[in-house]
Amino acid sequence: MSALDRRLNAFRPDLADERLSGQVEARNFAAGRPARVAVPVLGVLDAPRPDAGLDTQLLAGDTVRVFDEAEGFSWVQAERDGYVGYVSGAGLAPVGDAPTHVVVAPRTFTYREPNMKKGATGALSMGSHVRIVGSASARGTDYALLESGEALIAAHLRPAGEVSGDYVAVAEMLEHTPYLWGGASAFGIDCSGLVQLSMRMTGQGVRRDTDMQAATVGTALGDDPAGLRRGDLVFWKGHVAIMADDETIIHANGHTMMVSREKLAPAIERIAYLYGPPTGFRRA
Incomplete structure (x- = not known):
């Protein structure tokens, strides 16, 4: 079995991205075709069923590569962050002229x-x-x-070419946005979605899920939270928060079910019973 991450590489037993030829086994390989998201928010599901789990979301104007279409669903890979999954085919349209x-x-x-x-x-x-x-x-x-x-x-x-200067300020604009598992929009968002969308607005492309961000965003810091500052990231197993200042975090969380602020020290204590202590800190 391939060691490639299925979230970031399009391969199934019957079909795979032709760029993975020689790396994975599949009966057929395809280049895929480009398409653009033509609805405000398009859910990326873990299976081609309406009741499947929501992995992430694409936004209007995002581009994808379509590898397969069947029974109203398209199997795609997002161009922006490489995420692979199933979307409603009705939410896609030809690429057309570039957004402005x-x-x-x-x-x-x-x-x-x-x-x-x-x-x-x-x-x-x-x-x-x-x-x-x-x-x-x-x-x-x-x-x-x-x-x-x-x-x-x-x-x-x-x-489209202009970007914000402070990704934390973008995250602060999203305070009180409802929490949504797999959400990546300002209508509903999860912890890593908040990091990704906020950084996207400053021109920084980052991966989608918490474990991906913990391994790739910025540089690793020591294990002492006393040295943290605005813009640093705090990671737990399955969770991430943004430092708004040297003692306050802002994060999308299931405790308040929204994007909210709280002091880091009591948050570490509160979160510990579910996720344990922080697993790392990174400077974005």
Whole structure:
């Protein structure tokens, strides 16, 4: 059996990514085809069933490589972080022209026209990418126009190439976001999803799951929490928190069921009965 991580490598007994030829055994290999996420949030499941477990989420504008399609599900690998899983095929569309802007507000509405009083048609999460084709103003509010004719609040967007300077400040914007296992959007998020989305907004691409982040993000620190500072990461078995200052963490957690702050010392004591002490600290 291959030692490759199935979360980051697309291979099954019947089919595998052609880039893995010689590394895994499969009856067939395929290059896959590119596609783009065409819905606000697209769940990545661990099996091609509606009741399967949620591993992570993709956001509008994300690109994937599709290796297989059957019974309404597509087996894909995300281009952004390499995650492999099953998504609803209805949530994908041809790649088309590249997005021009990214959503920087925690959440923003799409309106049927550039007039907030005409009603919203949907909502997008921070980190979503969109293609803007025009602009308009109404009653002192500037709007950005989508190819569909729908409108977004222009102040909630920035050009796709621009990034934030402080990933902790991004995480702080997401405080009180509901906790969701496997969540990676501002509608619902888990601990490693918070780290990934916050760092994504500053141009830092990091892996999705806690164990991946504990092995790859930044540099390892010593085992003394007394030396921690803003932006450092605290890892437990299956959990991660961000240092907001030298004694306070911000994290998506199942204790409060939201993104929240608490002092590190009592958090270590509280978490110990489930996860034990911290397993490591890293400077991002």
